Amino acid sequence: MTEAGHSVVSVDDFSTGMSDRIQHESYELELENPDAEKELARILKNHHIETVVHFAARKQVGESVQKPELYFKSNVGGLLNLLNAMKTVGVKKLVFSSSAAVYGMPDVEQVTEQSSTNPINPYGQTKLVGEWMIDNAKVWGLSAISLRYFNVAGTGWPDLADKQALNLIPIAISKIRDGEPISVFGDDYQTEDGSCIRDYIHVMDLARAHIDAIPQLKNPGNEVFNVGTGEGSSVFEVLTELKKVSGIDFELNVTNRRAGDPPKLIASSEKIQKALGWKAEFGLEEIAQTAWSSRGF
Numbered sequence: 001m002t003e004a005g006h007s008v009v010s011v012d013d014f015s016t017g018m019s020d021r022i023q024h025e026s027y028e029l030e031l032e033n034p035d036a037e038k039e040l041a042r043i044l045k046n047h048h049i050e051t052v053v054h055f056a057a058r059k060q061v062g063e064s065v066q067k068p069e070l071y072f073k074s075n076v077g078g079l080l081n082l083l084n085a086m087k088t089v090g091v092k093k094l095v096f097s098s099s100a101a102v103y104g105m106p107d108v109e110q111v112t113e114q115s116s117t118n119p120i121n122p123y124g125q126t127k128l129v130g131e132w133m134i135d136n137a138k139v140w141g142l143s144a145i146s147l148r149y150f151n152v153a154g155t156g157w158p159d160l161a162d163k164q165a166l167n168l169i170p171i172a173i174s175k176i177r178d179g180e181p182i183s184v185f186g187d188d189y190q191t192e193d194g195s196c197i198r199d200y201i202h203v204m205d206l207a208r209a210h211i212d213a214i215p216q217l218k219n220p221g222n223e224v225f226n227v228g229t230g231e232g233s234s235v236f237e238v239l240t241e242l243k244k245v246s247g248i249d250f251e252l253n254v255t256n257r258r259a260g261d262p263p264k265l266i267a268s269s270e271k272i273q274k275a276l277g278w279k280a281e282f283g284l285e286e287i288a289q290t291a292w293s294s295r296g297f
Helices: 035-047 061-064 068-087 121-142 170-178 202-218 234-245 270-276 283-294
Strands: 010-012 026-028 051-056 095-099 142-150 151-153 184-185 201-202 221-226 252-255
Touching: 010 035, 010 151, 010 184, 010 201, 010 283, 026 068, 026 201, 026 202, 051 170, 051 252, 061 068, 095 202, 121 142, 151 170, 151 202, 170 184, 170 234, 170 283, 184 221, 184 234, 221 270, 234 283
Parallel strands: 010 026, 051 095, 095 142, 142 221, 151 201, 184 252
Antiparallel strands: none
């Protein structure tokens, strides 16, 4: 954001983030807390904020199945406090981190923004509720764009590598480093090799999508865009790519399916290409290479 010429202030609870990476002013705050609304309003007002980019959320599908109340409290409650604070201060521009999880298990080759939304896990449900909340905020003039992320991976700069092993590639690299087998949750899905297929989007492409979205915040309402490559890779294909970039023939351990996982989820990115001029520049090879280079031995 700063490289794109924006002056930035960050708010986070730093439960998974790292405050020492932030080079601008930041505040530590749990967004779902009862007193967060007033503090957010104070921050927005004091810093003369014009646009909010809302990333903060819990995002582990499996954990959301086990702890749904936690996810609704954090993701929905935090967003409610933010929207109320924005309304109070008069900040009317928002870019929201949504998720492909809102689609659930679509029976199509590529998911468009017009595809049915039927999330199959609490995480996806909280993101869909968030979109509804944002859409209804148009009554007080909110102009918003919700970016439905597909599977984000890779690293932009080595010193900003993902230190939390919460997704497939960081988990796999962590296991490789420790010499442990990598778990594959199910090889009996109705896919070519039996493992889940996802659309993997490089974090740098995702960052650019947010920057490209900001100038489009002009009219009240909530515009939804998929952010993906339009190509799917299976779990086994991702792990094969990691074997190539690491040079290590690590062991796999196939286990039972994980609750809440759809078999296949691939984005159509036609809408965002036409509206924002955005297109993914990186593929699975670059994702695996940058992730390994920043977190290898």
